[in-house]
Amino acid sequence: MKIRNAGVVGAGLMGSGVAQVCAQAGLQVILMDIEPSALEKAQEQIAWSVGKFAEKGKINEDREVVLARITATSELQALKDADIIIENVYEDIDLKREVFKTLSGVTGEETLLASDTSAIPITELAAVSRYPERVLGLHFFSPAQMMRVVEVIGSTLTSPETMAVATAFIKAIGKDPIRVERDVAGFLLNRINFPSTVEAIRLVEEGISTVEDVDRGMRLAFGRKMGPFETGDMVGLDVMMKAMMSTYEETKDMKFYPPVLMQRKVLAGHLGIKTRKGWYDYNEDGSRKG
Template sequence: MALRRVGVVGCGLMGAGIAEVCARADLDVVVVESGAAAAAAGRARLETSLKRAEAKGKVADAAAVLDRVRLSTSLDDLADRDLVIEAIVEDTAAKLELFAKLDAVVCAPEALLASNTSSIPIMKLATATTRPTHVLGIHFFNPVPVLPLVELVPSLLTLDETTDRAAEFVGAVLGKHAILSKDRAGFVVNALLIPFILAAIRMLESGFAERDDIDAGLVRGAAHPQGPLALADLIGLDTTKAVAESLYEEFKEPLYAPPPLLARMVDAGLLGRKTGRGFYTY
């Protein structure tokens, strides 16, 4: 069964990006948001991104791509979807509640339910449904239209056929590069990346080195495209903290524990690019 009708729940930065790459692949996309205002903001985010892509020659007709996306405020509009990708806030309770609702709404027995979570165990989400064999993680990276990588994360109960269908969708349909990860906190990329970012934050917090020197050291000395503190701002400090907490909860290793400075910045609403201020001001 080809995955041609795609649903996305959430139209924030990640959800909008996922919807965009699906629409650019000529798929029929339904995006569900929590309310009319959020749906309007999501549509505006999509329109801005597609117009930018059109100006750069990456999209022939932004309006035609946007026409393949329908915004909704009702999960019932996902009933006929072949694949639904959850891209809501990184909160376990909220995701569990959503997966239970999606299980009841999505009609096709062979339809896949996927999460874009960057840290929450897929097994936990799968057991909120009556179809754990058809649940897996499909984790995109920000910005979704630009970065080519997707992590596929089957749980212990996910069928091989489910993973194969998802891999074909990611590779042959979306043109992304898929890597396979075990269902453990952080998966592949964040299990490597988050401790690296946390080490940079601790270095700044302790006064060992200044912000600009930390980032310049990795950019100019290790050929990184951007420094770890700038990267944390791009990811979002709240997301960085949430992933760190998930890693620490699972492994209890000190290197995964969020530094106090990170926690205080999140409490203050200094979340990085999304709020205009984090380690840098935007």
């Protein structure tokens, strides 16, 4: 089975990026969100970003050609003929279950249903789907337009054919698949990343260092492009905290448990770049203050 068109559910940070990646790879894309304002914002963001790719000569097509492949809609029904659907709604297990249940009633037997969840076990979503063997995880990293890695996660119920088709699809859209062989909360890369982020927050909480110094040190020492706090602000502290919680709930291991400092920031609505305040402060255009 070859994937020719894709549906993307949820047009926020990740959904808009995933839609753009698929369109740049030549696929027809239907981008669905229940919020018309989210669709509008996504279209603006995608147009700007594709323009940048074209300006830098990173794509061989005109911006307009790429943009014409994306259709925005608020109707889930519009996804009925998609070869693959990649779900990117909020990191909320009940919402995702609901979306998967509804999608199962809309799509055919052949459609692959993928979730871009950061941590929720895929079997949770397969279990409520009509064709669980076609359900899997495709975990992109932010910003999806730039980051090459995508985790490909099978649930306990995913068929080997689904894994093979999805892995080929990820390569076809120019990404590098990492297969995760067992369906565990947090999958592979966040299982490694979260404990170090938790430790970084604790060290700041205890007054042993500062947000700025931890980030600078991590960049300089380990060749990372961003430190853990910079990454947190880009991902969204709410999104990261929920993903840490899902991983903690399954493992009961405190190394995944979001420290109080992070919990309070989320309560205060200081979620990172999207709210202009997180570990750092940001200007309207998303650039860092100071």
